[in-house]
Amino acid sequence: MDDDLIVCRCEEVTVGDVKRAIEQGAFDVSGVKRRTRAGMGQCQGRTCETLIRGILASELSKRPDEFRLDTVRPPLSPVTFKTLAGGYDE
Amino acid sequence: MRTYDADVCIVGSGPAGLGAAIELAKHGLHALVVDSNLSAGGQLIKQTHKFFGPTAHRGGVRGMVIADELYAEALDSGVEVWLDSEVYSVSSEMQERMSIEVLRNARRSNSCDTLPIFRCAIKAKYLVIASGASEKPLMFPGWTLPGVMGAGAVQTVMNVERVLPGERFLIVGSGNVGLILAYQLLQAGAKISCVIDSAPTIGGYAVHAGKVQRAGVPLITRCTIVKALGDNQVKGGQIARLDENCQIIESSVETVDVDTICIAVGLKPYARLASLAGCKFGYFPQLGGWVPLHNDRMMTTVENVYVAGDVAGVEEAAIAEDEGRLAGLDIVLKLRPDDVCVRSRIHEVQARLWESRRGPFSSDKHQAKKEIIGHWHGNVAT
């Protein structure tokens, strides 16, 4: 895997960035996310989470199923503050 | 925020969601289906090919026609359907009800001033999550270039919007999605360079592979994509053969003249809503990866939250519909525990489901489903 390869398309986080995060102590998707922003972009990890778990498995010599899904929090899709504040409610 | 009451809220209007809704409505319940798309039918609306199975189970009918038939049956049965309605949150309410928060007109509001986006909270006792599956990604140098896209993206733009996103295609992945995509591309007038797969054997059914090969498209196994070429968009692809240890054979690297590279490496359950609702998951690679645990009636580890279709494990459309019907029927039974007819219909649908999974291609999925049910029992017993 080329370290310059983009993993998180939304935040432009590379394989190298993820590997460095793991070296710094990240041991799950959340740890990688907090150190690199991978999974924090517009798609909230929909595209990259599987890939991040794959890199974690490979770097930490574990099976993919040893990495749980990252916590999902609302909103499930991008919503403007105006919408949430009821700005468009009748 | 507006609130709206329903007996059951079903998220997703593919075969699973509509299957559940039809059973519920036929038994007199208020079933409300919400779907973020502008059409009902899920992935079926993109399928031009005829589906397998006995005629009684829609065998020989084109996917897009099945979608129309199911939708019509749902509306005739009294199902309420909200399209262009995206679920953004779910939470528990008083009296065992759930509040499912939805954004309405989320898609059309950007194109139409008279349809502003607004929120609505659906209050329902039961939730059926039938949100389907999403495509697995594949990373390779150049994968972010315009022209590299998911197989589903090509199918959508081609079969729903009638636009080809390119002229010369490379398909990475020879499972049923990749093979069916190849065939659909040929029908639409596209040129396909080849279909490649890093595995030693073709992943999809022989009948699909045969059609593609007879049309002159090479299906190359033990072959991987090395990189996508181009500066601003795809101008070509570099592929290479793999040896017994899955290492690239350097001398085999070749460039293929393509402008579009389709990633068709598999689907995984799209279960973020189930995760948000607190459902427990199990890892089943045969079914796509992390799958929400459910019992033999499709109920998850969260009381009154059900899953059905690809979100409960990636299988086929007929299975999705039956899982939906099963979930719907189980909800009816909860409200009418003495209804012998409903009980017998549940057994009928369950038997049909296990029967569909008995072939040689599905034995691993059959086994996985049994394990899921076992894990569900393990989880709720504690």
Add this chain to the structure above:
Amino acid sequence: MRIVSHPVLQEIEDVKWVEITVDGRKIRAREGESIAAAMLAANIRIARYTSVRSEPRGLFCGIGQCSDCMMIVNGVPNVKTCVTLVADGMVVQTQYGTEGPDYENV
């Protein structure tokens, strides 16, 4: 490229054509189709350039999940063009980064 004839898909009836502009260029679009489809029909495949590396992106997932097809539509940024329908007179611009058009080049 628009698919003109197909062995299975039937002709779309009552086609109504509208006009949208993409970075000032007028293109024909079919009422009821997505902005992404109209652009692909006109062979325009770049939707945006990324914030950090200024790299081009275009349609990737096609179902409104990945965000690579986002463009500025009628002045509003971050609009997913694969799930947004065209409207007559719609102004679509390539998005640079997370917000704006490239003011120097527009």
